[in-house]
Amino acid sequence: MSTPDAGGHSPADTADVHAEIAADVVVDARGLRCPIPVIRLAAAARDAAPGTMLSVLSTDPAARHDVPAWARMRGHAFVATDESAADDGTRVWSVTVRLGGAQ
Amino acid sequence: MTETTPGPASPEDGGRRVHLDNAGAAVLHPLARQAYLQALDDGWADPRRLHSEGRRARRLLDAARESIAAGLGARTEDVHLAPSHTAVLHAAVSAVRSGRRRAGDRVVASAVERAAVLNAAAAPLPGVSPATEARAADGRSAGAGCVEAGTVEAGAVEKVRVDATGRVDLPAFVAALTSPGVALAALQHANGEVGTLQPVAEAAEAARAAGVPLLVDAGASLGHSPVDGAWDVLAADPADWGSVPGVGVLAVRPRVRWRATWPEDADPWFPGGVSVPAAFAAAVTLEATLADRAAQDARRRELVDRIRGAAASVPDTEVVGDPDARLPHVVTFSCLYVDGEALVGELDRAGFAVGSGSACTASTLEPSHVLAAMGVLTHGNVRIALDRSTTSQDVERFCAVLPGAVARVRSALGVEGL
Numbered sequence: 001m002s003t004p005d006a007g008g009h010s011p012a013d014t015a016d017v018h019a020e021i022a023a024d025v026v027v028d029a030r031g032l033r034c035p036i037p038v039i040r041l042a043a044a045a046r047d048a049a050p051g052t053m054l055s056v057l058s059t060d061p062a063a064r065h066d067v068p069a070w071a072r073m074r075g076h077a078f079v080a081t082d083e084s085a086a087d088d089g090t091r092v093w094s095v096t097v098r099l100g101g102a103q
Numbered sequence: 104m105t106e107t108t109p110g111p112a113s114p115e116d117g118g119r120r121v122h123l124d125n126a127g128a129a130v131l132h133p134l135a136r137q138a139y140l141q142a143l144d145d146g147w148a149d150p151r152r153l154h155s156e157g158r159r160a161r162r163l164l165d166a167a168r169e170s171i172a173a174g175l176g177a178r179t180e181d182v183h184l185a186p187s188h189t190a191v192l193h194a195a196v197s198a199v200r201s202g203r204r205r206a207g208d209r210v211v212a213s214a215v216e217r218a219a220v221l222n223a224a225a226a227p228l229p230g231v232s233p234a235t236e237a238r239a240a241d242g243r244s245a246g247a248g249c250v251e252a253g254t255v256e257a258g259a260v261e262k263v264r265v266d267a268t269g270r271v272d273l274p275a276f277v278a279a280l281t282s283p284g285v286a287l288a289a290l291q292h293a294n295g296e297v298g299t300l301q302p303v304a305e306a307a308e309a310a311r312a313a314g315v316p317l318l319v320d321a322g323a324s325l326g327h328s329p330v331d332g333a334w335d336v337l338a339a340d341p342a343d344w345g346s347v348p349g350v351g352v353l354a355v356r357p358r359v360r361w362r363a364t365w366p367e368d369a370d371p372w373f374p375g376g377v378s379v380p381a382a383f384a385a386a387v388t389l390e391a392t393l394a395d396r397a398a399q400d401a402r403r404r405e406l407v408d409r410i411r412g413a414a415a416s417v418p419d420t421e422v423v424g425d426p427d428a429r430l431p432h433v434v435t436f437s438c439l440y441v442d443g444e445a446l447v448g449e450l451d452r453a454g455f456a457v458g459s460g461s462a463c464t465a466s467t468l469e470p471s472h473v474l475a476a477m478g479v480l481t482h483g484n485v486r487i488a489l490d491r492s493t494t495s496q497d498v499e500r501f502c503a504v505l506p507g508a509v510a511r512v513r514s515a516l517g518v519e520g521l
Contacts, residue, residue, distance in 0.1 A: 060462070070439065
């Protein structure tokens with residue numbers, strides 16, 4: 001159900017998961033357990049410019065707590081968390097941050 | 104478990120295991136075993152029997168209740184002994200909900216109460232059926248209301264938010280408990296996971312003015328931090344202060360309306376009674392613990408400060424919980440990009456038993472609801488509760504081992520430079 005080695009997807013790949021949030025980069029960490037989703041997100045953030053909207057997709061419920069905490073520690077702004085269900089009923093959270101947005 | 108890292112059981116420290124996970128299951132107090140064994144010899148019989156052996160067990164049990172009551176500042180007849188702390192919390196929440204059904208069935212609780220409180224508040228009330236309603240209506244029980252026949256509704260629990268230190272939002276808590284339809288308010292004395300003390304005195308004053316009973320879970324506090332009389336229902340946990348497991352303590356002021364949601368028994372609160380040796384050991388160790396509490400407070404506070412300093416100097420590590428208004432022996436921190444289970448394993452191999460609120464260390468995928476409510480990292484979490492047996496050397500060695508343990512876990516995850 002997951003693509004563990006996925007890096008950044010184009011937003012179109014996952015438009016169904018978070019229709020309201022216009023992310024510039026989406027990190028797919030579905031099927032991975034914390035802290036891996038946060039680590040994948042941080043790796044994507046390292047290569048992105050300030051102001052970038054970055055989303056991470058996770059099936060681990062801890063991500064919805066840990067991504068905002070990571071953003072606070074790194075000076076990014078937490079934007080939103082959306083919850084949806086995959087076809088097999090698995091819950092998926094999309095957590096979005098804006099890089100450097102806390103300044 | 105294979106030993107792949109340096110640090111375990113080194114010859115110079117004699118391979119001493121250091122238990123830093125004492126919250127809710129402390130290393131036995133030196134008097135606990137002695138009291139327990141003595142009560143096994145003298146109080147093994149059923150205290151309900153009328154022969155000499157039974158009466159001897161009864162005397163030990165009565166003495167234990169009396170002594171525990173004195174430690175709590177309660178009347179002996181208001182103290183009830185249970186098989187566990189969880190049983191205490193379940194019974195207290197459900198019986199007060201049942202007794203106050205005319206007032207309503209909402210429970211107001213801080214978002215960081217123990218799961219046993221939150222779960223009992225949300226559960227359907229057992230034993231509520233047309234038959235029990237009818238019996239209650241002509242019986243001695245309090246609060247027999249005109250509830251629709253056959254309804255067994257899940258309770259509504261209102262979880263009041265906490266700040267980043269884990270302290271409940273007091274104005275929000277007071278506003279919630281003074282609104283209509285509240286059966287019970289629950290506020291822990293201190294949070295056992297992060298150590299933060301709660302504003303119990305203020306909450307008790309508001310609850311009293313509103314006529315709502317306040318349940319204070321002192322399971323992490325009693326024996327460690329002064330617990331005064333600001334409660335209507337009090338819960339305490341002997342295993343947390345170093346007694347043997349197998350007993351819990353409940354105290355209920357006579358003004359509190361309650362009704363059992365379980366079958367009638369000679370012991371109205373906890374049918375079947377309690378282990379007499381466990382009760383006796385709880386009483387003996389509570390007395391001893393309260394006698395040197397102040398000295399232990401000062402000693403352990405100083406050791407905790409050292410751990411707080413050492414943890415805070417590990418890169419990307421947050422020490423969580425209130426730095427000052429806290430339990431003297433508890434310290435919790437979270438390390439960014441660290442797998443909690445792996446870190447517990449690293450420290451275990453180095454000789455240290457620690458707790459964790461990270462999801463991967465629990466039986467569920469959900470991480471600690473306490474850390475989540477505080478908005479702090481739930482991964483890479485380490486919980487420490489020092490015991491009276493924890494030495495300065497133990498803490499020094501822990502502080503020396505910690506940075507390397509975190510670094511090894513991070514290195515395995517390849518997170519350098521993030």
